[in-house]
Amino acid sequence: MKEFMALNNNLKLRMLTVFLAVMLSSSVGPNMTIYYAKYFGASITGVLLIIVSALGFVAGLYGGHLADVHGRKPIMVAGSLLTLLGFAIAAAMNSPLGRYPVPTFFGFLIAQVGGAITSPAEEAMVIDVSTPKNRRYVYALIYWIINISVMIGAALGGWFFRDYLFELLVGMIAVTIINLIIIQFFMTESFTPDHSLSGSVWQAVRGYLGVLSDHRYDWYLVGMVLSGIVTGQLGYYLAVHLGADFHTVRLFGLEIYGQRMLSGITLINTAIIIPFMSLFTRLTQAWSLRRAYTIGMALQTLGFALACLFNTLWPMVACAVILTIGEMIVVPPSQTLRADLMDPEKIGTYSGAFSAVNPMANILCGATVTLSAWLGGIGMAILFGLLGGLSILVVVHVIGMKPTHAPEQAE
Structure with a gap:
């Protein structure tokens, strides 16, 4: 506990945001393959998953560059806003009023891109505010928290995904808003960006x-x-x-x-x-x-x-x-x-x-x-x-x- 209390405040808050985000994403994300297969068929689902992976890959590369150009916090906030928008679309398209698979896919695609943009900035912030001395402890603790989150999230998804998808998506919206508030108002910027760089694709x-x-x-x-x-x-x-x-x-x-x-x-x-x-x-x-x-x-x-x-x-x-x-x-x-x-x-x-x-x-x-x-x-x-x-x-x-x-x- 003494070692944890000595950590930078950003790291402590990062532990909380990781726990919340992974718990909710683990309850819904893995089960979306079943959702897509039900409405689109196996072959189309495979194509959709490839599209999601490819765009997420590109977004991660670009997000990493932007984190060096604009700093960590702005990119984390921007990515979280995209994630929030994506989950809001997905929730609206799976409400008690009806299910609409095509806009649901685009909602999750937006959310995945937002998460991919955010991820390198979050990783960079952890490195910024940790030290060679405590870094192994920090990564071990984050890894431990992720495992607990995955276990809880998998249980939530197994019990509630089929019959309570709308409620789970509303929960993801709430968690994303909480994490957004934590990032915006409680985390501090950990990096002074190089203003000579630009955010262009060529850069x-x-x-x-x-x-x-x-x-x-x-x-x-x-x-x-x-x-x-x-x-x-x-x-x-x-x-x-x-x-x-x-x-x-x-x-x-x-x-x-x-x-x-x-x-x-x-x-x-x-x-x-x-x-x-x-x-x-x-x-x-x-x-x-x-x-x-x-x-x-x-x-x-x-x-x-x-x-x-x-x-x-x-x-x-x-x-x-x-x-x-x-x-x-x-x-x-x-x-x-x-x-x-x-x-x-x-x-x-x-x-x-x-x-x-x-x-x-x-x-x-x-x-x-x-x-x-x-x-x-x-x-x-x-x-x-x-x-x-x-x-x-x-x-x-x-x-x-x-x-x-x-x-x-x-x-």
Whole structure:
């Protein structure tokens, strides 16, 4: 508690806004795929999701640049206003008066773009007001809060989405307004923007070309994409593997089949992280970034690779425990390293560049599903082992490279 109270006020408020925003978005966002499939069909839904991801990706890049041009707060406020507008449209189109799927999609599209614009500015503000000394603690705490929020949000969505979508959307509007008030009236600007820069698209492109010239950060992004291919498999190959190969069992009267086992891995993950994240943060606080990333990523890779080989309950539970322990070890140092690698004058742009990692990793995750038809379970386990090992080699190489920017590096 003493360490928390010593944090910058912006960080404390950020914890609150993260909790509220993630809780409500987790209750509605994942279920919208079901909503779209019901009204548009599976093939159209796939196209709509690609459109949302593509626009969100572009908005994230541009939002990162704008955060360096105009400061963090104005972009966070502007993105929140867009999000509010999007949720208001979606709520109005799903009121007791009727449901209108097409304007609902555009409402959520606006909200997603608003969130994508805001995200790099929020990340930049966290880096601005944290220090190399407390950054690992800050990221661990935010990660812990996100897991609690996701768990509560998933429960809310599971119980209320089908019959009370309008009420959930009204709740999202209320939460967005609360977060907007917190940002506008209680957070302070953490960055003095460079007024020689402009918000033009060409200036943004030049900014990202500058990031690409930072080879240390480029290699870090490569390492994170490699890592993301392994750790993103719950929604890709492992879902296929468990759906096709898992041996259904009964546990305490409940039938556990492939889809439930997949959800069970997520539940085990969350159930371990919530009580034990702070303990693992303390235990690994003195570890170097190199040691923490190597051990954490190795355990995550081992957990995912073994999961490709097993198809029964208790070995899969063991895999879930192993990969979760690795996750608790690797996430805070990985995020700390990312902050250390950024140019302090261009943190927004660097954060925007990082927003490309998940879309790239997800595309490659999809490719692994196709490969699995030829490689089989053993081949996929070997592939994940190789990708995880490459990620470790790349990130360790990054840590050992000569610092590009100033001197807040931790070995």
